[in-house]
Amino acid sequence: MSTRPARGGQNPTMDQVAEAAGVSRATVSRVINGAPSVDAKIRDVVQRAIAETGYVPNIAARTLVTRRTNSVALVISEHKRQNDSSFLNRVFTDPYFGRVTAGATSALRPHDIHLVIIPTDSSDHHHVVRYLRQGHVDGVLLISSHEQDPLPRQVHDLGITAVVSARPTSPIAASYVDVDQRLGAGLAAEHLLSRGCRTLATITGPLDMPAGQDRFDGFRSYLASRGFGEVPSIEGDFTRAGGEDCARRLLADHPDIDGLFVASDLMSEGALRAVQDLGRRVPDDVAVVGFDDSSAALDCRPLLTTVRQPVEEMAAEMAEVLMAQIASPGRLPRSVTFQPTLVVRDSA
Amino acid sequence: MSTRPARGGQNPTMDQVAEAAGVSRATVSRVINGAPSVDAKIRDVVQRAIAETGYVPNIAARTLVTRRTNSVALVISEHKRQNDSSFLNRVFTDPYFGRVTAGATSALRPHDIHLVIIPTDSSDHHHVVRYLRQGHVDGVLLISSHEQDPLPRQVHDLGITAVVSARPTSPIAASYVDVDQRLGAGLAAEHLLSRGCRTLATITGPLDMPAGQDRFDGFRSYLASRGFGEVPSIEGDFTRAGGEDCARRLLADHPDIDGLFVASDLMSEGALRAVQDLGRRVPDDVAVVGFDDSSAALDCRPLLTTVRQPVEEMAAEMAEVLMAQIASPGRLPRSVTFQPTLVVRDSA
DNA sequence: AGACGATCGGAAAGCGCTCTCACGACGCTT
DNA sequence: AAGCGTCGTGAGAGCGCTTTCCGATCGTCT
Numbered sequence: 224m225s226t227r228p229a230r231g232g233q234n235p236t237m238d239q240v241a242e243a244a245g246v247s248r249a250t251v252s253r254v255i256n257g258a259p260s261v262d263a264k265i266r267d268v269v270q271r272a273i274a275e276t277g278y279v280p281n282i283a284a285r286t287l288v289t290r291r292t293n294s295v296a297l298v299i300s301e302h303k304r305q306n307d308s309s310f311l312n313r314v315f316t317d318p319y320f321g322r323v324t325a326g327a328t329s330a331l332r333p334h335d336i337h338l339v340i341i342p343t344d345s346s347d348h349h350h351v352v353r354y355l356r357q358g359h360v361d362g363v364l365l366i367s368s369h370e371q372d373p374l375p376r377q378v379h380d381l382g383i384t385a386v387v388s389a390r391p392t393s394p395i396a397a398s399y400v401d402v403d404q405r406l407g408a409g410l411a412a413e414h415l416l417s418r419g420c421r422t423l424a425t426i427t428g429p430l431d432m433p434a435g436q437d438r439f440d441g442f443r444s445y446l447a448s449r450g451f452g453e454v455p456s457i458e459g460d461f462t463r464a465g466g467e468d469c470a471r472r473l474l475a476d477h478p479d480i481d482g483l484f485v486a487s488d489l490m491s492e493g494a495l496r497a498v499q500d501l502g503r504r505v506p507d508d509v510a511v512v513g514f515d516d517s518s519a520a521l522d523c524r525p526l527l528t529t530v531r532q533p534v535e536e537m538a539a540e541m542a543e544v545l546m547a548q549i550a551s552p553g554r555l556p557r558s559v560t561f562q563p564t565l566v567v568r569d570s571a
Numbered sequence: 572m573s574t575r576p577a578r579g580g581q582n583p584t585m586d587q588v589a590e591a592a593g594v595s596r597a598t599v600s601r602v603i604n605g606a607p608s609v610d611a612k613i614r615d616v617v618q619r620a621i622a623e624t625g626y627v628p629n630i631a632a633r634t635l636v637t638r639r640t641n642s643v644a645l646v647i648s649e650h651k652r653q654n655d656s657s658f659l660n661r662v663f664t665d666p667y668f669g670r671v672t673a674g675a676t677s678a679l680r681p682h683d684i685h686l687v688i689i690p691t692d693s694s695d696h697h698h699v700v701r702y703l704r705q706g707h708v709d710g711v712l713l714i715s716s717h718e719q720d721p722l723p724r725q726v727h728d729l730g731i732t733a734v735v736s737a738r739p740t741s742p743i744a745a746s747y748v749d750v751d752q753r754l755g756a757g758l759a760a761e762h763l764l765s766r767g768c769r770t771l772a773t774i775t776g777p778l779d780m781p782a783g784q785d786r787f788d789g790f791r792s793y794l795a796s797r798g799f800g801e802v803p804s805i806e807g808d809f810t811r812a813g814g815e816d817c818a819r820r821l822l823a824d825h826p827d828i829d830g831l832f833v834a835s836d837l838m839s840e841g842a843l844r845a846v847q848d849l850g851r852r853v854p855d856d857v858a859v860v861g862f863d864d865s866s867a868a869l870d871c872r873p874l875l876t877t878v879r880q881p882v883e884e885m886a887a888e889m890a891e892v893l894m895a896q897i898a899s900p901g902r903l904p905r906s907v908t909f910q911p912t913l914v915v916r917d918s919a
Numbered sequence: 920a921g922a923c924g925a926t927c928g929g930a931a932a933g934c935g936c937t938c939t940c941a942c943g944a945c946g947c948t949t
Numbered sequence: 950a951a952g953c954g955t956c957g958t959g960a961g962a963g964c965g966c967t968t969t970c971c972g973a974t975c976g977t978c979t
Contacts, residue, residue, distance in 0.1 A: 234706070236935055247959045252937060260957060279704045283640070284935035286631035287964045294707075311676075312866050315669025321659040324690065328659075337702055340688040342672065354685055356627040358582070359642075464870055496844075518660050522812055584965060595929045600967060608927060632965035635934045926975075934966085941960085948953080 235276040244272035255280060286358070294337035295545060296360040297327055298351060302369040303344040310344045317461070317489060318517040319534060320366070323388075326538030327364055334546060336361075348374055355383050362545045364388070364538070370431050386545045388537075389433055390558070398548060398556040400541045404434055407530040407563030408441030411484045411512040414528070414565055416449065420482025420510050424455040426469045426494060428486040435461075438486045438514060455480070459490045463519075466490025470497035474509075482510045482571070488519040488529055495523050495570065510571035525569035533561050583624040592620035603628060634706070642685035643893060644708040645675055646699060650717040651692040658692045665809070665837060666865040667882060668714070671736075674886025675712055682894060684709075696722055703731050710893045712736070712886070718779050734893045736885075737781055738906070746896060746904040748889045752782060755878040755911030756789030759832045759860040762876070762913055764797065768830025768858050772803040774817045774842060776834040783809075786834045786862060803828070807838045811867075814838025818845035822857075830858045830919070836867040836877055843871050843918065858919035873917035881909050 241248045246269060253261050254269040261269075272278075286292050299320055301310045314320050328338055339360060343351045355363060355378065362384035367375050370392045378385045379395045387399040415423055425442050428435025439456065446454060455477045457469045466485060470493065474480060483498070485491040491513035495505060503509045505525055513520060516531035540559050548554050589596045594617060601609050602617040609617075620626075634640050647668055649658045662668055676686055687708060691699045703711060703726065710732035715723050718740045726733045727743045735747040763771055773790050776783025787804065794802060803825045805817045814833060818841065822828060831846070833839040839861035843853060851857045853873055861868055864879035888907050896902050 234704075238935080248936080249938080249959060249961095250957090253958090256937080262957065265957085279701070279706075281635070281935055282705045282707060283631050283634035284964090285937075287629070287635055287935080287966085288937045290964085292631075309669065309673045311669040311673045312666055313669075315663055315672065316666050316866065318660055318664050321657065321661075321663025324663065325657045325659045332698075337707075340690075342688075350680075353627070356582075357630045358627075359630060359685075518664065586965080596966080597930080597968080598928060601928090604967080610927070613928085629965055632934090633967075635936085635965080636967045638934080921979090923978085924976090926973100928971100928973085930969105930971085932967105932969085936964085937962105939960105939962090942958085943956105944958105945956080946954090949951090 234281065235278045236281070237278070240269070240272045240276050240278045243276055244269045290358075291549075292359060292361050293335060294339050294360050295331065295362045295364060295542070295549075296339045296341050296355065297324065297364045298355075298366065298374070299323075299340070299342045300348075300351075300365065300367040300369070300372055300374045301342065301344050302372065303346065311342055313462070314342045318519055319515065322517065322534040323364075323366060323538040326535035327542045329535070330539035330542035331546075336546070343374075345372075348377070352377055352381065356381060361549045362386075364541050364545060368432050368434060370433060370436075384545065384548050384552070386541045386548070388541065392433060396556050398544050398558060400537050400544065400559045400561070402532045402537060402561045402563050404437035404563075405441030405444065407514060407532065408438040408484065408486075409445035410563060410565045411514065411530050412442050412445040412449075414512060414567070415482035415484065415510055415571060416446075418482075418506075418510060418571060422477070422479050423451070423482045423484065424457075424473055424477060424480045425484040426457055426459045426466060426473065426486060426490055428459060428461050428490075430458055432461075435486060442484050459486065461487050461490060463489050463493040465493065467493030467497045470494035471501070474498065474501055474503070480509060482512075484512050484514075486514050488513040488515040488517045488523075488527060491527050491529070491570075492519050492523050495525075495527070506569065506571045512565075512571045516566050520566075520568070523570065528568045528571040529566055531564045531566045533563075537561055582629065583626045584629070585626070588617070588620050588624050588626045591624055592617045638706075640707060640709050641683060642687050642708050643679065643710045643712060643890070643897075644687045644689050644703065645672065645712045646703075646714065646722070647671075647688070647690045648696075648699075648713065648715040648717070648720055648722045649690065649692050650720065651694065659690055661810070662690045666867055667863070670865065670882040671712075671714060671886040674883035675890045677883070678887035678890035679894075684894070691722075693720075696725070700725055700729065704729060709897045710734075712889050712893060716780050716782060718781060718784075732893065732896050732900070734889045734896065736889065740781060744904050746892050746906060748885050748892065748907045748909070750880045750885060750909045750911050752785035752911075753789030753792065755862060755880065756786040756832065756834075757793035758911060758913045759862065759878050760790050760793040760797075762860060762915070763830035763832065763858055763919060764794075766830075766854075766858060766919060770825070770827050771799070771830045771832065772805075772821055772825060772828045773832040774805055774807045774814060774821065774834060774838055776807060776809050776838075778806055783834060790832050807834065809835050809838060811837050811841040813841065815841030815845045818842035819849070822846065822849055822851070828857060830860075832860050832862075834862050836861040836863040836865045836871075836875060839875050839877065839918075840867050840871050843873075843875070854917065854919045860913075860919045864914050868914075868916070871918065876916045876919040877914055879912045879914045881911075885909055 241251045303310050366388040375391050389401045427439040459465045459469045485494050513527045513529035516529045520527040520529045585596050585599050589599045651658050714736040723739050737749045775787040807813045807817045833842050861875045861877035864877045868875035868877045
């Protein structure tokens with residue numbers, strides 16, 4: 224910190240370190256990259272020189288020759304809805320993305336790989352694509368939740384190394400990590416049934432998202448397998464306010480509901496509020512099961528019983544798969560599916 | 572999209588474009604960088620060649636010579652609290668950061684500058700510092716809300732071009748953008764008084780954050796200037812759950828409160844719920860004024876009257892100042908202060 | 920018609936790094 | 950003692966781009 228670089232405020236280069244240490248540039252490079260074949264004494268001298276000069280490698284130069292940037296992008300591709308001033312508000316308001324970031328970071332950190340977070344909506348895709356093509360990153364973790372999203376296909380066609388957050392809806396040969404959504408929804412249904420609920424209903428996610436669709440299907444098929452017919456349902460939007468609104472309407476139309484499966488914790492939080500505002504007790508009058516097990520589940524009163532999606536682990540796995548893919552480009556794509564679990568708390 | 576690059580899957584280089592267009596590499600470079608002295612016909616030919624080959628400039632090579640990356644970092648430096656499994660959860664749960672991102676992006680986009688979002692807590696600072704020193708970005712937008720945060724000073728000492736989100740607590744010569752916090756709190760106090768409230772109280776932000784401290788001070792000084800003495804206060808944590816808890820305790824100790832200033836919208840949301848759970852009507856029994864005017868204000872019932880902080884505009888201004896600083900490195904640091912305004916809705 | 924300036928394209932030098940290759944020194948075998 | 954392999958180091962090419970410097974070409978003025 225004391226010794227500031229020479230060269231008119233510019234950072235010192237490897238040549239200067241080499242000169243200071245009395246060795247060649249190649250040796251400095253070897254020390255920095257941890258090559259094993261460097262004499263211990265020389266390594267010390269070089270390291271001292273590095274410290275003295277305050278040398279930091281210039282990654283542009285390094286990237287130019289290694290073709291590795293040691294960073295990967297986390298692209299959060301969201302769909303812009305109407306009456307949604309900024310999709311960034313949604314991204315920065317839903318705990319899901321924080322969990323993804325945390326999980327990915329934890330896997331990447333040990334390998335000294337940086338995570339570049341890039342939220343994007345459809346108006347923005349070409350910017351992102353350009354960014355990716357310019358070689359800023361070695362690969363992409365692509366969080367794409369919308370069925371119609373063209374980004375996964377684009378990224379794939381461009382030959383950009385990527386791992387997607389869910390099974391792609393169009394048949395492209397890409398690696399992805401997912402949770403068994405249908406199983407999770409079945410778990411919720413089973414639990415509601417087992418605690419004696421007989422008049423079930425569900426607030427689904429947006430049905431143009433695979434996650435919304437699959438959870439809805441999973442819920443219905445489980446009930447069908449147990450001899451139940453169709454149950455009331457209403458399509459939500461994965462937001463707190465939306466959940467509240469849906470619950471209110473659902474209960475207005477079907478006052479006898481005693482068990483409710485809500486396809487996300489955030490919506491559950493709103494739903495819980497509506498149910499209780501309407502004078503019903505939770506879980507005695509209406510039992511509620513959410514989906515996610517995010518921090519929102521703990522913000523609920525009563526505490527939310529919910530289907531746990533191991534988002535952090537899934538994101539970490541995505542990162543692992545991506546790193547493997549980057550290391551061996553010829554590698555065949557593969558998919559990993561995680562099993563959800565039921566977390567029983569107070570709401571059901 | 573049809574013509575895939577040659578060179579064994581590698582991206583095409585400028586040389587290949589030059590050959591395809593029948594010109595020299597220099598001319599291709601000029602076309603790409605919009606140099607004025609290129610003949611229109613030649614420019615067309617080159618552009619066609621670029622399209623045909625699917626050429627995308629390699630930014631590592633470009634950065635190496637220009638010493639510009641055309642991206643800036645948005646470093647969100649948060650303090651890790653106890654009982655906080657992941658600080659990322661806070662970052663991705665508070666609408667504030669989405670607004671910052673949106674504002675910065677809008678200013679940067681026209682200049683084709685990328686925003687690299689980097690959330691960090693104290694355990695992580697050296698990673699971030701290394702990232703910044705390696706030259707990944709041309710400058711930094713530093714969102715640092717905590718008084719003790721060493722990052723602003725570190726960044727400054729390292730000579731990294733940066734703009735900070737609030738007046739630095741230690742006296743360093745850095746550019747910053749801020750809102751007049753005290754004025755905003757005064758606005759809230761004035762409004763409560765003007766609508767007839769006489770027994771005021773406040774839920775503050777964390778008092779180790781300048782924002783928390785200043786809003787508290789501003790509120791008290793305004794009241795003092797109107798002849799009021801000390802009012803009940805309780806320190807919150809800028810979270811929804813914290814706000815609810817604080818309101819509950821405040822009202823338990825001081826049942827006669829009829830006007831409440833809550834130092835953030837997120838806390839207001841919780842406080843509003845607590846107040847109403849306790850059987851008080853809002854605003855008739857207790858009037859509530861928040862601070863931020865974020866999306867949370869519209870999630871409140873009743874809709875929240877709040878002090879608007881123009882976060883998007885502030886972030887955009889930060890980006891502008893940063894770009895100016897990058898363009899002319901010798902430029903003296905400057906600060907810009909925005910004025911808050913009162914947004915009257917239904918809660919007060 | 921000649922000369923001069925303006926305009927435009929090309930050659931080539933590097934930006935800072937990695938990594939292959941060559942080479943000297945040393946220790947071992949035969 | 951001569952030959953061989955091994956280890957540690959240095960020299961140098963080259964990654965893909967920008968940019969300066971020059972030369973060529975054109976138009977214009979006297």
